Every structure is written in C-alpha cells, then in structure tokens.
Amino acid sequence: MKELHNVNVAMRTLARELLESGTVAGVYGWKKGSRPTLTSPLYIQDAAKADRLAYDQYAVSNLSALLLDHRNNDKKRAIFVKGCDSRGVVRLLQDQQITPEQVLVIGLPCPGMVDEAGSLLTKCAECRFPNPVMADQVLGGVEVSKQPSAPTGVTAEAARKVGVGSRAGERMAQVAQLEGKTAAEKEAYWAEQHDKCIRCYACRNVCPACNCRDCIFDTEKKGWVSKAATSSANAFFAITRAMHVAGRCVDCGECERVCPMDIPIMTVNRKLQQDIEALFGPYDAGVDETVVPPLGRYQTDDPEEFL
Amino acid sequence: MKRIGVFVCHCGSNIAHTVDCKQVADEAAAMPGVVHAQEYKYMCSEPGQVLIQEAVKEHNLDGYVVTACSPRMHETTFRKCAGRCGLNPYMVEQVNIREHCSWVHADKEAGTEKAIDLMRMGVAKVLKNEPLKAATIPMTKRALVIGAGIAGIQAALDIADNGFPVTLLDREHSIGGRMAQIDKTFPTLDCSACILTPKMVEVAQHPNVELMTYAEVESVGGFIGSFDVTIRKKARYVDTKRCTGCGACIQKCPSKVPSEFEMEMGPRKSIYVPFPQAVPNKPVIDAPHCRYLQTGKCGICKKICPTDAIRFDDQDEVVTERFGTIVVATGYQQFDISAYEEYGGGRIPDVITGMHLERLLNASGPTSGKIKRPSDGKEPKNIVFIKCVGSRDEAKNRPYCSKTCCMYVAKQATLLKEKLPASKSYIFYMDVRTGGKNYEEFYRRTQVDYDGHYIRGRVSKIFQVGDRLIVRGDDSLLGRPVEIEADLVVLAAGMDPQHDARELARTLGIAYDAHGWYTEAHPKLKPVETQTGGIFLAGACQGPKDIPDSVAQGSAAAVKASALLTKTELTGEPMIAQCNEAMCSGCGLCVTICPYKAITRQPKQERIHGKMRERMVSTINSGLCQGCGACTVACPSSAMNMGGFSDEQIMAEVDALCQR
Numbered sequence: 001m002k003e004l005h006n007v008n009v010a011m012r013t014l015a016r017e018l019l020e021s022g023t024v025a026g027v028y029g030w031k032k033g034s035r036p037t038l039t040s041p042l043y044i045q046d047a048a049k050a051d052r053l054a055y056d057q058y059a060v061s062n063l064s065a066l067l068l069d070h071r072n073n074d075k076k077r078a079i080f081v082k083g084c085d086s087r088g089v090v091r092l093l094q095d096q097q098i099t100p101e102q103v104l105v106i107g108l109p110c111p112g113m114v115d116e117a118g119s120l121l122t123k124c125a126e127c128r129f130p131n132p133v134m135a136d137q138v139l140g141g142v143e144v145s146k147q148p149s150a151p152t153g154v155t156a157e158a159a160r161k162v163g164v165g166s167r168a169g170e171r172m173a174q175v176a177q178l179e180g181k182t183a184a185e186k187e188a189y190w191a192e193q194h195d196k197c198i199r200c201y202a203c204r205n206v207c208p209a210c211n212c213r214d215c216i217f218d219t220e221k222k223g224w225v226s227k228a229a230t231s232s233a234n235a236f237f238a239i240t241r242a243m244h245v246a247g248r249c250v251d252c253g254e255c256e257r258v259c260p261m262d263i264p265i266m267t268v269n270r271k272l273q274q275d276i277e278a279l280f281g282p283y284d285a286g287v288d289e290t291v292v293p294p295l296g297r298y299q300t301d302d303p304e305e306f307l
Numbered sequence: 308m309k310r311i312g313v314f315v316c317h318c319g320s321n322i323a324h325t326v327d328c329k330q331v332a333d334e335a336a337a338m339p340g341v342v343h344a345q346e347y348k349y350m351c352s353e354p355g356q357v358l359i360q361e362a363v364k365e366h367n368l369d370g371y372v373v374t375a376c377s378p379r380m381h382e383t384t385f386r387k388c389a390g391r392c393g394l395n396p397y398m399v400e401q402v403n404i405r406e407h408c409s410w411v412h413a414d415k416e417a418g419t420e421k422a423i424d425l426m427r428m429g430v431a432k433v434l435k436n437e438p439l440k441a442a443t444i445p446m447t448k449r450a451l452v453i454g455a456g457i458a459g460i461q462a463a464l465d466i467a468d469n470g471f472p473v474t475l476l477d478r479e480h481s482i483g484g485r486m487a488q489i490d491k492t493f494p495t496l497d498c499s500a501c502i503l504t505p506k507m508v509e510v511a512q513h514p515n516v517e518l519m520t521y522a523e524v525e526s527v528g529g530f531i532g533s534f535d536v537t538i539r540k541k542a543r544y545v546d547t548k549r550c551t552g553c554g555a556c557i558q559k560c561p562s563k564v565p566s567e568f569e570m571e572m573g574p575r576k577s578i579y580v581p582f583p584q585a586v587p588n589k590p591v592i593d594a595p596h597c598r599y600l601q602t603g604k605c606g607i608c609k610k611i612c613p614t615d616a617i618r619f620d621d622q623d624e625v626v627t628e629r630f631g632t633i634v635v636a637t638g639y640q641q642f643d644i645s646a647y648e649e650y651g652g653g654r655i656p657d658v659i660t661g662m663h664l665e666r667l668l669n670a671s672g673p674t675s676g677k678i679k680r681p682s683d684g685k686e687p688k689n690i691v692f693i694k695c696v697g698s699r700d701e702a703k704n705r706p707y708c709s710k711t712c713c714m715y716v717a718k719q720a721t722l723l724k725e726k727l728p729a730s731k732s733y734i735f736y737m738d739v740r741t742g743g744k745n746y747e748e749f750y751r752r753t754q755v756d757y758d759g760h761y762i763r764g765r766v767s768k769i770f771q772v773g774d775r776l777i778v779r780g781d782d783s784l785l786g787r788p789v790e791i792e793a794d795l796v797v798l799a800a801g802m803d804p805q806h807d808a809r810e811l812a813r814t815l816g817i818a819y820d821a822h823g824w825y826t827e828a829h830p831k832l833k834p835v836e837t838q839t840g841g842i843f844l845a846g847a848c849q850g851p852k853d854i855p856d857s858v859a860q861g862s863a864a865a866v867k868a869s870a871l872l873t874k875t876e877l878t879g880e881p882m883i884a885q886c887n888e889a890m891c892s893g894c895g896l897c898v899t900i901c902p903y904k905a906i907t908r909q910p911k912q913e914r915i916h917g918k919m920r921e922r923m924v925s926t927i928n929s930g931l932c933q934g935c936g937a938c939t940v941a942c943p944s945s946a947m948n949m950g951g952f953s954d955e956q957i958m959a960e961v962d963a964l965c966q967r
C-alpha cells in the first residue's frame with residue numbers, strides 16, 4: 001500500500017533505534033506472511049530483525065493481548081497499535097496487568113483492514129475509534145483521539161474510500177434483529193451457533209479483556225464446567241465468556257474474526273454493551289483508563305429495578 | 308463422602324399442614340451422602356436440639372441440614388447446636404420450607420414436591436461446606452456520640468456511667484440540641500430547660516466524657532472496633548482555655564445578626580453564645596458577620612477581653628481519632644413551611660411554625676415570654692393551629708406522621724390559654740394521635756379545660772385582610788366550609804431529616820430510607836442497630852420521635868455500645884469474601900465495586916519463571932467486609948469466593964435442582 005510506504009520505513013527505523021539504544025527489550029509489530037494477503041504478528045528482540053516489520057491493510061491482528069506474556073517482567077516493550085489495538089492496551093492498563101512503564105505505545109494510521117478478497121472487514125466498517133485512543137508517539141501523521149472520530153493520518157483518504165466507520169451507526173443491527181425474535185427462536189438460533197463451537201478457545205486467547213492468570217475454563221474444578229464440546233457445555237462457555245468481558249469488551253471484534261466456526265460472538269458482546277449503556281449510561285470500554293467500568297464500580301444511585 | 312443428617316421440622320402445623328414432612332425425610336434418607344433423616348414437631352425446641360445432637364453422635368455426622376423456617380429465625384440456634392456437639396457451626400445449612408414453601412402454597416402435593424427440591428439443594432450444598440472460623444478484631448474502648456441533643460447526651464452519659472470514655476460531638480457550639488429551644492414539655496408541662504440543663508452540666512462535667520462542640524465529622528474509615536474518624540474542629544476565634552465566659556465581649560460587640568436559636572425573631576451578636584444556659588458557656592465568633600474578620604476594622608472584643616482570649620488568627624483544626632463504636636444521634640430539622648404557598652409560610656409574618664411559638668412562649672425568648680405576634684408585636688386573640696404541615700402529605704413527599712405535632716399543639720394551646728386567658732385557639736386537624744403515657748388525658752384537658760377548639764379538616768388558604776388573617780378551610784365533620792379571622796397562625800411543621808443526613812450516612816456507611824431517615828437493622832427487633840457493625844442510632848435521626856422516645860433510644864444505644872466496649876476483642880463474621888491469591892490477577896475490579904472499602908491490593912512475593920517477583924493481589928479486611936458478595940460477582944477469575952456461599956456450593960445447589 002503506497003500511502004504506508006514511509007510509515008513502514010519509519011517503523012523499522014524506530015524499532016531499530018529503540019532496540020539498539022536499549023530503550024525497549026522487544027517490539028511488537030507485524031511481518032509479511034506466506035501469502036501477499038497475510039500480515040501476521042511479529043515480536044523482535046534483536047535490532048537486526050527490525051527490517052522484517054511490515055504494516056499494511058492485512059495487519060488485522062490485535063497485538064495487545066500479546067503483552068500479557070510480559071506482565072511479570074519489568075522490562076519495557078514497544079507495541080505498534082491501530083485504534084482497536086490501542087483500546088486493548090488501555091484494557092490491560094486499566095486491569096492493572098501491565099504498567100505504563102512497561103509499554104511504549106506507537107500509534108499508526110489505520111487504512112481499514114480487508115480480507116483476502118480485498119473487501120473491508122465488517123468490524124472496520126462498524127469502527128468508531130479508527131485512531132489510537134492513546135499513544136506515546138505516532139507515525140504517519142495519525143491523531144490520538146479519545147472520541148469517536150474519522151480516520152486521520154496518511155491513510156485517511158484511503159480509509160474513507162473503503163468505508164471505515166461507514167456503518168458505525170448500524171453496529172447494533174444484528175442485536176436488534178435477534179431481539180425481534182421469540183425466546184424459542186433465539187434459543188434455537190444460539191443452540192445452532194453453540195453446537196458449532198469446537199472449544200478451541202481462540203476467542204479467549206486473542207482477547208485483551210480475557211486476562212485472568214488462570215482461566216476458569218482451564219481449571220480442574222470438578223463440576224464447574226465440562227471440557228467436553230457438548231451443546232450445554234458450549235453454551236455455558238459462551239455465556240460465561242461473554243459475562244466475563246461484559247462492560248470490559250473493547251469492541252475490537254477479534255474474537256469473532258478468529259473463530260474458525262464463524263460463531264457471531266460480537267453479537268453477544270454488543271448486546272451486553274447495549275444493556276449496560278441502557279442501565280448505566282454511555283460507556284466505551286478501553287478508551288479512558290481513569291473511568292472505572294460500570295460493572296466494576298459501586299455507586300449509591302446505581303439502578304436497582306429488581307428491589 | 309461426608310456423612311450428612313437431615314432434620315425435617317413440622318413447626319407445629321405451620322409446615323406440616325402443607326408439606327408431608329415424612330415424605331421429605333424419606334426422600335432425604337435415599338440421597339447419597341445422607342446417613343440419617345428424621346422429622347420432628349419443633350426442631351428449634353430443647354428436645355428438638357437434643358435429638359439433633361444425639362443423631363450427630365450416633366451417626367458420626369459431618370454436617371446436617373435442617374429444613375424448617377427462615378434462617379433469619381433459627382440459623383443461630385442450629386449453628387450453636389452443632390457447636391455444642393463438636394461440629395463446626397458452619398457445617399450446618401438451614402433450608403426454608405416455611406416462608407418459602409408451606410406459608411405460600413395451599414396444595415400439599417405441590418408443597419411437598421417443592422420442599423423436597425429445597426431439601427435436595429440444601430443437602431447438595433452442605434456436602435460442599437467447609438468449616439469456617441471467624442477472625443478476631445481488636446476493640447478500641449472508646450465511643451463517639453455524634454449529635455449532642457437529648458438523645459446523644461443520654462447515650463453519652465450512660466456509656467460514661469458504664470465506665471467507658473466517650474466523646475460527645477456536636478456541630479453547634481453548645482450541646483442541647485432542639486430540646487434547648489423548646490419552652491415546656493408535654494404531658495407534664497415541666498420547663499424544658501429545667502430538665503435539660505442539669506443533664507447538660509452533668510455530661511459536661513463527667514470525668515469519662517470529652518465534649519467536642521463546634522466540630523463536624525469529615526470522614527470515617529476503619530470498622531467496628533477501630534473506626535478512624537476525621538473530625539474538623541471549626542475555628543472559634545476564642546481560646547476556650549483562657550475565656551472565663553464573662554460575656555463582656557458579647558455586650559460590646561457592635562454587630563447584630565438574627566439569632567438562629569430564636570428562629571430569627573431576635574438578634575444576637577457576632578460573638579455570641581446561642582442561649583444563656585449554653586454548655587460550654589464560652590462564645591464563638593461568627594466569622595462571616597464579624598466586622599474585624601471581614602473588614603479588619605473593629606476588634607472591640609479583643610480590646611475588652613480581660614483574659615486576652617480572642618484569637619482572630621484561629622484556624623479550623625482537623626484531627627483523626629480512633630473509636631471502637633459510634634452512636635449517631637443527629638436529630639431532625641423542622642420542615643420548611645415555605646413549601647405550603649397557600650398558607651403564606653415565610654411570606655406572611657404572622658404565619659409561624661411551632662418552634663417559633665416555643666421561642667415566643669419562653670421566658671428567655673425574644674419577647675421575654677410575652678406573646679407578641681411578629682408583624683406588629685400585638686397580643687393575638689384568635690390563634691389558629693394547622694396540623695400535619697409537612698406530615699402525612701403525599702403531595703409534599705412527606706407521607707409519614709411526624710408523631711410529635713398533635714401533642715405539641717395541644718401543649719401550646721394550653722400554654723396560650725394560661726398566658727392569654729382571653730384568647731381562643733382553633734386547631735385544624737386530620738386525626739388526633741395521642742399514643743403515649745398520659746398523652747390522651749392531656750389532649751382531653753386541652754379541649755375541656757383550656758377551651759381548645761378542634762376542627763377536623765384541612766385549611767385551603769390563608770390570606771391577609773388588614774391586620775388580620777383569614778383562614779379558610781373545611782369542617783369535614785359538619786361537612787361545610789369554615790372561615791376564621793385569626794391574629795396568629797401556627798403551622799405545626801413536621802420533622803424532616805437533617806438537610807445533610809444522607810451525606811453523613813454515606814460517610815458512616817449506614818443506610819437511610821427514601822426521606823433520609825436512618826434505617827435500623829430490624830424495625831422491631833433491632834431498633835437502635837444499623838446494618839453496619841458497631842454503629843448505633845438514637846433519637847430522631849432514625850425517624851420522628853418525642854423526648855421520652857429519644858431518651859429511651861439514647862439509653863438503648865448506650866447499652867449496645869457499652870456491650871461492645873466491655874469486650875477486648877470481637878469475633879468477626881466468617882461468612883465473608885475470601886480471595887484465592889493463586890487465581891487473583893490483581894485487576895482491582897473488586898476494589899472499586901466494594902461498597903464497604905474492604906478490599907485493597909497488596910503486593911505478594913512469588914517465584915515466577917525462576918525469579919522472586921512481586922505481584923499485586925486483593926486482600927480482604929475481615930472487619931470491614933459485610934459479606935455482600937459484590938466482589939465475587941465482579942471477579943472475572945473466580946478468585947473471590949464467599950465463605951458459606953462459595954461458587955461450588957451454589958453450583959451444587961443449582962445442579963441438585965436441575966437433576967431431579
């Protein structure tokens with residue numbers, strides 16, 4: 001992507017400098033994969049490898065959850081972020097899994113991510129935060145913004161053309177459609193979806209909000225949850241996962257993207273977002289780490305409709 | 308597997324009428340883990356408990372389930388029963404098949420089925436029970452009483468008499484509260500000051516009492532046994548150690564301000580004591596009205612003071628002190644009558660409140676006890692009282708009865724007749740409520756001997772014609788409108804919670820109702836306790852109360868507080884949150900969600916990847932945790948668990964219910 005040529009050069013130069021000077025112990029970015037349409041995560045600790053860094057419209061992976069590998073390490077790591085990645089970093093900072101001293105955040109302009117066929121991903125069309133919500137420094141002229149905003153930086157025009165954020169207003173459409181169904185229809189719909197689940201836990205592994213030290217789905221507690229991929233155990237897993245990230249989901253859409261069985265995971269996450277906003281007012285998780293998530297705070301005027 | 312016993316209580320016919328208890332016991336006996344099941348008429352009775360204890364020994368039980376009434380009734384009974392036969396008291400589950408089952412169902416077959424389900428859940432839970440042990444909390448042997456009205460004074464005196472140090476705090480600079488403003492007290496008509504001031508002096512001179520007036524509570528930390536209370540002692544501008552209370556400064560002060568104590572019907576100075584019998588009887592300077600403090604010109608008080616006690620550079624002082632227990636006795640404030648536009652409250656000078664009339668009746672009041680109406684100082688002839696102003700009025704969001712107005716109106720009508728024999732009192736009422744010893748008799752005397760003219764009905768409007776007031780209302784007994792020409796109208800204003808009652812409640816962590824009255828732990832059985840351990844209520848802060856009730860509550864709260872103070876350490880509640888530090892990721896969601904500020908993140912040393920590292924984990928303060936469970940729900944890692952209500956126990960109950 002020609003707009004990103006200079007950004008790529010700058011990324012490599014910066015990574016090399018950071019590693020050579022010892023400012024950081026490692027750098028998270030992306031590299032070109034085995035196919036032209038594949039740009040996958042890369043972690044380098046050696047300045048000589050900085051030239052492998054690459055960033056384009058296929059660099060869809062959210063890198064933030066990878067920082068969890070270093071949560072008990074005092075050394076600093078640099079991470080390149082798009083808008084959605086930066087919200088993941090805020091998630092980890094707010095959940096106190098990493099400290100600001102442990103991470104150097106470098107913001108990038110997002111051109112909008114596309115699939116192999118070249119069409120814009122749904123999550124990018126519905127994106128409200130294409131610019132980094134926080135960054136220690138930026139490349140490619142991108143602007144840091146904690147408000148929903150239009151794409152900025154060198155790829156702003158390209159992003160606008162492919163339609164980044166063009167369907168942000170319809171992001172609850174799938175939820176609304178399901179809400180229109182009867183309870184029996186909804187049950188049947190979700191049973192069909194959950195039956196597909198193979199319990200690979202890719203959704204959990206990629207999620208920056210899934211940052212427990214020991215995931216309950218890995219624990220040995222008998223009777224808590226079955227590891228078998230049966231209908232009821234899958235439903236239990238799906239609902240528990242959704243409840244665990246409720247009010248904390250940063251809306252990056254990675255869980256749904258990585259799901260090999262195409263389960264509409266974001267529909268559940270969005271439904272919870274919608275309900276939480278209805279109860280506690282507007283809230284975007286992973287934008288401002290000083291605002292406590294609605295389900296994690298106690299206020300005397302919290303709604304208590306059940307009392 | 309654990310050996311479990313099940314005991315099915317009939318509760319006479321309360322349960323047995325709708326539940327086939329034998330069938331419940333038979334079903335229980337067939338459950339895995341249950342080695343003994345039996346039924347009995349009253350499990351809570353002495354023979355019932357003996358029966359349980361014998362079964363525990365005979366069958367070597369590890370725990371048991373009692374299916375009976377609500378655990379609110381007898382959980383303690385059955386836990387203690389277990390303790391007496393060597394079981395951990397928390398190896399017991401009480402299943403409610405009365406309130407939750409027999410009392411709410413009529414069909415015996417369905418009721419039995421439900422009781423069996425509930426019993427099965429209890430058995431499934433008790434199989435997962437772990438013995439719990441309560442931690443001990445140290446007790447600071449010192450009490451704080453907030454509010455030095457009659458309730459607070461009584462509470463402080465009783466605690467002090469029990470031999471414990473007590474600090475009596477008030478935000479005003481004299482103790483005495485509302486009672487000090489009142490002229491005479493019903494139903495005996497003894498002078499309020501004559502019975503209050505000896506108590507004020509007694510409490511001030513008591514060796515165990517520390518008076519802390521002109522001070523306010525800023526924040527409260529800690530928990531039962533060790534509350535850390537931050538108190539702001541307001542600047543008095545007078546050195547109380549030097550001041551002898553001679554009053555020379557008050558005489559010479561040139562600046563006059565309407566006196567709050569006199570309901571703004573008379574003046575006070577900017578350096579003042581609120582009333583002659585004030586305790587401590589040493590003046591303070593009202594800074595916003597002091598000429599010297601505002602303009603730098605004056606300073607007469609400083610010049611005249613024979614002991615050089617004036618300190619214009621005085622500052623607020625903030626101290627933090629530790630108390631083991633707190634009695635809240637912050638009282639009430641009078642309802643603001645300006646909410647009744649139709650009565651001209653606050654607009655028409657001769658429409659006054661009950662407290663205004665108290666001051667007019669009082670010999671040391673602004674009129675030296677002469678009844679003079681505020682507008683022109685004339686003696687009133689026709690006086691109209693209107694009751695339930697700011698009480699029993701849904702439209703004004705005051706649905707409650709203020710309880711004291713019926714009696715204080717009767718008292719005031721009596722006193723007016725004594726002072727002005729030619730006068731006539733008309734009293735508009737909704738109902739006359741005179742519950743209380745000798746109250747009804749007093750009310751009868753007001754009607755019969757003192758010519759009180761009671762009219763049942765509401766007043767719709769009051770307006771001025773010349774120098775008289777026209778009171779237009781309705782006599783609902785005769786079913787016709789009435790109009791009275793009055794010289795003075797007294798609105799029997801009800802009681803409101805203090806304007807900042809909610810704020811203080813939040814500072815203390817105690818509950819309040821929709822109006823702002825503090826909520827007792829149980830409306831009948833725990834009337835002076837709050838839901839927060841170690842904090843007690845006395846007087847009108849809990850709801851409208853007269854003097855006898857306030858005094859009784861002050862003493863009651865003192866007994867509760869003293870009972871705590873006799874202990875050197877307290878046993879904590881074992882059913883509180885527990886953190887599995889291995890699971891805890893230190894995210895801190897539990898810290899922000901905890902209503903009691905009981906959770907903090909603490910560093911934990913741990914070997915990670917071959918190196919000693921420090922990571923943060925949540926730690927629960929067993930004194931502060933009330934076992935509400937908010938943290939256990941918020942914790943994404945399931946690291947937080949509730950003792951006695953663990954995830955595993957609740958899951959087992961759900962499983963038991965689903966597997967039938």
